[in-house]
Amino acid sequence: MAATETKRQLVIIGGAEDKEGDCQILREFVRRSGGTKARIVIMTAATELPREVGENYIRVFERLGAENVRIIDTESREDASSSTALEAVDKATGVFFTGGDQARITSILKGTELDTAIHKRCAEGVVIGGTSAGAAVMPDVMIVEGDSETNPRIDIVDMGPGMGFLPGVVIDQHFSQRGRLGRLISALLIEPAVLGFGIDENTAMVVTDNQFEVIGQGCVTVVDESEATHSNIDDILKDEPLAICGAKLHILPNGYKFDLKNRKPILDNQPVANASVPVG
Template identity: 40%
Template sequence: MRLRFNLSFLFALLMLPGPGLQAGDRPGDLVLIGGGSRPAVIMEKFIDVAGGRDALILIVPTASSLPDTGDFYIDVFKKDYDCKRVRALTLATREDADSQKTARLVARAGGIFFAGGDQRRILDVLENTLVGEAITEAWQSGTAIAGTSAGTACMSTPMLTGDGDFDVLRADNIVTRNGLGLVPGVILDQHFVARQRQNRLLSLVLENPHLIGVGIDEATAVWFRPDGTWKVLGNGWVQIYDARSARLNRISDRDGDLLGGRQIQMHVLLPGDTFSPNINTCKKD
């Protein structure tokens, strides 16, 4: 079921107008940060693709357990980047996320920024709600979306929850759930190099070889552009695991299935590099 969902959504984006998407519209830009600091080049890119400093920018602080997260990001956008119209959404409960007033506000946004914390909180609140649907529809119609840390992890389906045994490459070992699904065909991971998270992403790619694994380091972002290319922004690395053409293998033992494979493509991208997933090529922009 998950494979069919991802492929149908991908084809809807690439070939036909999807749900809520009119002919001539295009999905918005995605600027997804791996956590840590937020270099100006990343934030300025998001503000630019959101429509500039006069655009309405909404903050989704739902992943954070800190009550002042929304106010913190309002200050960042207003004081550091001179943005004029910034608001934090109150989305602590599913009742909040079924507000028609908030859904209408989302529809007017130029950009939506998801804060970090625990990505499970985002889906617990937004999944199958009016505001969750409004965010997807806004992005499909051109609204730019950014996220950091958990706000990045939640953008793919499957979504890493943070649970599992990351010391081995075994089947059924990494806990996932459905995410927002705005990056079809991809599994996203964050804090990637800084926290040595290669094993968990590689395990999921070996189990789901139709999906490309994208591990984003701290102070680094991938700009997913509407033309289908990805560009690295910031200060660190992005690692890509691509097993779409690999020869995969499993060996069973008493603890389950060991995962392996040959001819797996791996790319380590630096700031300024671009990647074209449809033809699996990298270059400097």
């Protein structure tokens, strides 16, 4: 597991997070960003409706008490070298990526001055959040698109470069709601990565250093193939079913924690019942 940042804070959301009620997840993002002193920038690169989507998050974050909230709208790579955008990131205590199309985020931002600036701030402890497409881009290699509600096959998922805030893993979102276990397993074997995370809607992985805690109404599904005893990926054609044996599956609801470095649930003061289910 490539995780060397000692100040890293990430709030990775499976999409469709509550914006009208208690806003548990967005509240946690604001709290970690400094509470009433938070200075948040909203990255709208993923969406074709940047003003509408950005202003919706401005209303939520200001209602929760953030001191200063602004949109960084990058419609092109040229916008990602704007001195105004770079200054905003330099002063930010939280950076939030909206949903939309994850390929738009990487095509506009990856390798730019703004990308470098956000990674620098992340290493300094600034909170990086993202929902839906903004969650998909967190690994160094991401799911660009793929089929849902199907068995694992090579041809159901397309992979591409991510933003690299949480390297060495694969992340999928809207997980239970869209039946994406098959495509997560496919992506995990194609990459290949050691850990795959499927995040339900209105649910988040809150990463601090080398562990995360689950918050929200759903679960985070962890697929760990580090000790898998068999895979047929080298022996099949792309439209043939994938097999994997000996992998581990963890289902983690609100309040459960996971050690990213040692690849184990942290079960202190938690019931052991649903902790780990062997797959295959």
